[in-house]
Amino acid sequence: MKIKFPLVKKDLLTHVSIACISALLLFITAFVQFFGFQRFFIAGFGSSDLSSLFSLVPYVYSLIIPLLVLICSDSSVEDFFPFSSFKIIASKLASIFILVVFITIPFFVIPACVNIFGKVESAQVITGFLGLALYAFTAISFCLLLNEIFSVKPLFLSVSIVFLLVINSLGIVPYYANCNNFFTSLFNFVCFTYHFDSFKKGIVDTRDLFFYLISASVFILLACYADEKKRGRIFSKGRLKNYCSLLVLITIFAFLDSSRLYTRLDFTKDKQFSVSKYTKKTLSSVSDPVLITYYRSKELVSRYPQVNDVYDYLKICAKENKKISLKLADANKDENQKILELLNVMPQQIQNVNNNKTEFVKVYSAIVIEYKGRKEVLPFVLSTASLEFELNMRFDSLINNKRLSVYILAGNEYVSDDYNYLELLLKNSNIEVYPLAKQSLPYIEDQLENSIPLILFGTSKLSPDEARVIENFILRGGKAFIATSQYKVNIDSDWSITKNADDNFIPVLEKWGVKFEDKIANDLSNVRTSFISSSVHPDAINETNQYENINYPQWISLLPQKNIPDGITMFWASPIKAGAGVEPLFSTSNMSWTVKESKIAPDTGLFITNPFYVEKSAIEDPLFTKEQSVLGVRLKNALTGIYNFGTNENPEVIVLSDQYFALNLLLELSGGETGDFRNLDFIISSVLDLAGQTELKKMKGGGVRNSSLYKITDPLEYLKAVRKVIIWGFFVPVFFIIAAAVVLNIIRKKQNEKI
Structure with a gap:
């Protein structure tokens, strides 16, 4: 296929060698971390869950993407291009994004190797790579903006790497610092990797999708504005004010709308994060008001982000019937703790590190369901594992007067x-x-x-x-x-x-x-x-x-x-x-x-x-x-x-x-x-x-999948499979990446000679 965009073609042909080196870096780092540091091949440690693997990649991208932006940018030449700022920046965005996709291709070998030992969730692989693409698109846009702001290349490289690493790490700040709800929400919202969490589970959440797309759009527009300013273009104050106001309003309303009206598409095989037909039937039969109150301590949000999935799942249940209302209550308030005490809900202790001191904090994560003056309680919930089963056992008791x-x-x-x-x-x-x-x-x-x-x-x-x-x-x-x-x-x-x-x-x-x-x-x-x-x-x-x-x-x-x-x-x-x-x-x-x-x-x-x-x-x-x-x-x-x-x-x-x-x-x-x-x-x-109760039995294991390495039980066969993974899953891909780098470099030199 012939590339019709000259700037994109120029960048791809010029920087293909550095892309191969980056691919090698990403692949070796991911392979060694997943199979080596996580002791994948040691009995009891290995898992077919790829969440930790996907979590690593954005941090490696934080080193690779700024480098690619740096080498694809040459302001001394770009000033003479007969193109607008938008076309130049859009071309750089496209070329770098294509290079990042190329870098990530060898990464597919790792899930294939894992599937030899245990069942890999295909939805997790697909949505995980979709999330990586969206993250890369946003990170590239952000680095292009920084490139326009910092004209000194060494300064840009160091600042962009530090900024990306800091932004990616903001989501874990509440783990180690005693943040209030406002700062916890702010850090999570700004953190690029926080919005990647649902993708690596096999879910596409429109809130995260909007975040990446809108953020990237804002960064690109700001980069174009900065480039125009560098070129000497003068904006009138009125026009500049209108431009900035419109940009801010679009951003605010877009994010507000996506936070109120959103959809979570569950692509996992067992629909771990969806409501089953059994639950839909039960909830649709509700004729009187049902109140679901989720009492949650704020410390859990920062320590165990999975509780957000619990609240999201309760929202999905509440949407099934207009008679069902959902309330999120702060369990740290005295009046709510008194209510929980009356319901015989006891707090749990979690370890909390604050100012270099380790202390144990009492927390709540209880669900109370009220119907016709009666109450059922789920005393402590940390994740969606078996959550639908536990809810249905209480729905059946309250709504259908059935109790096993x-x-x-x-x-x-x-x-x-x-x-x-x-x-x-x-x-x-x-x-x-x-x-x-x-x-x-x-x-x-x-x-x-x-x-x-x-x-x-x-x-x-x-x-x-x-x-x-x-x-x-x-x-x-x-x-x-x-x-x-x-x-x-x-x-x-x-x-x-x-x-x-x-x-x-x-x-x-x-x-x-x-x-x-x-x-x-x-x-x-x-x-x-x-x-x-x-x-x-x-x-x-x-x-x-x-x-x-x-x-x-x-x-x-x-x-x-x-x-x-x-x-x-x-x-x-x-x-x-x-x-x-x-x-x-x-x-x-x-x-x-x-x-x-x-x-x-x-x-x-x-x-x-x-x-x-x-x-x-x-x-x-x-x-x-x-x-x-x-x-x-x-x-x-x-x-x-x-x-x-x-x-x-x-x-x-x-x-x-x-x-x-x-x-x-x-x-x-x-x-x-x-x-x-x-x-x-x-x-x-x-x-x-x-x-x-076959439907309830299925739910009993719902919200969590079997990620054990169960496929090979014979020790000798297991050792053979390990050798195959090391040879065919590691050394062979490394050889092909190096060979591809050599071949593409030869092709590039021949293209330059023709020119």
Whole structure:
């Protein structure tokens, strides 16, 4: 294609070499930062989320764009061009923008490499590059203005780089300085990278779009005015005043309009930032006024910008029905804090650094929904993750008078209070919890409602009559989530494992096609946690205890799979041999193995469980078998009982081979300082599934996507993929960029020789 603009053609042919060098700089910096500094290839650190990658580019642009503006500007020559100031500046803008696009092309290699290991959100890539283009367009316009103001080249280069870096960093100033609302809003508004945030998530927000386009237009007009002044053109005071007034008014009204009337287009695959059809239907049925009040502390806006997404999402919900009104309340005001106290909303503590001092600040981020004199509360929200689910659980309760309920029963040596982390999370999700006692089951059998799912932990202490009640509940259409095992672990002492004697419910499961094998599953993908080791020094009188971080293969960290998108943790789980009509839900990795029972030393248990002595990988031993294990199943075929007559043609039953799956103590031990509550989330999702609430189940994981590197689980294949990325994803593109620089430079020289 022939370039019809002579100034653009001149700049592209003259400066193509420096563009290749800039492309090399950008690519190497981005690749090393994303794959190297972020420890992408180290298990547990890598992520397919490209937000951090896109966040880096504007700062690299802050060095490249001023350099390109500098080399594309030659005032000693431009003064003799037979073109207007606007044409000259517009041509420089176009040529530099084309060069920046050219520089960014190799950048596409990085998302392609990431997609080998995990699913890359295509919308994030597309909108991310759109945001980069808009940012570059605005930054180039700004630098062209500075170029007209500062005629000394070294001064222009240093000033423009500093200005861009400062402007890009204004958005993080509220993180480290105690700014009031006015300055926080001002810094965010002026910051170029702040308006890039929505693009890197997969969203096109018209407010950010208008900001870039209007800012660039203003910078270009001012640059043209400055250039005309340098050329000696005289403007009358009246004309200059009208020109400036018009420019200011257009800018103000354009920004004000875009802040009031705006659209957020969500291009993500799962529509993470959009309202689903389920929510639209619920909100459209509102016949009386609904008031949604978002109580938010100002400190959160600067510390956690995601809360802006929460407010924006509430705006989207409010737009669905004229009966719904939304109010943003300052939680720092005393009267609002008193309201929250009456609603039993407790503040959370966040760390705040102010004047080189670290302090903890109490903050609120609560949503209160009022309808017909009743209230529902979301006590603390930091992001849109699962927000739609949490809102719908409260909308259904208020508007449709529907509230999901569950039964919880501990059928082993524990009681329901030992699983109360689950109970707290269920209640926090607005799910009614009915704890059951084993002994009361025969007396309340007729009162158990089939529509309420049963969560059962362990079955070893169930009497025949109690086992009969549970079997009858399922046969007459009850839904059940059963986490049980044929083994008992002495958790309170030496962790020895023995077999449960006379378990009255496992025979029921075996008849239904769920057979627990006489083995314990182990996996290289496991929990790494701190254990206390005791040692006696020869000169010491007493034992000395010290903590050691140990990988414990009997606590399996299951990798993300179709039915467990976030993964889960299982403790001393037995493999399940699934019979006919039993659907496997998830299994261990292909680097797992099983260990059979050992009858040699029954006094110490059937298995070696000491974290310091257990084998960390499969060994050559008759008791060890390298194999994958199914640890969770779902019953699909018709069920008949051994205690009761009757048949359930369409059962809704999920079985896991781990009775300690949600035990408070083990969740604390395996979760480290922050805790690991993926098991509890899985139970809630399973309960929603059993209750037929598939739409709500989808929302449970909404607002956040699976960014884990789940595609390659085999360690050897993983290493091969890493080598391919380093060779084909790094060295080959670097070679092609250098080769392109050489070839284009030769072409440029030949073009100059012809001239």
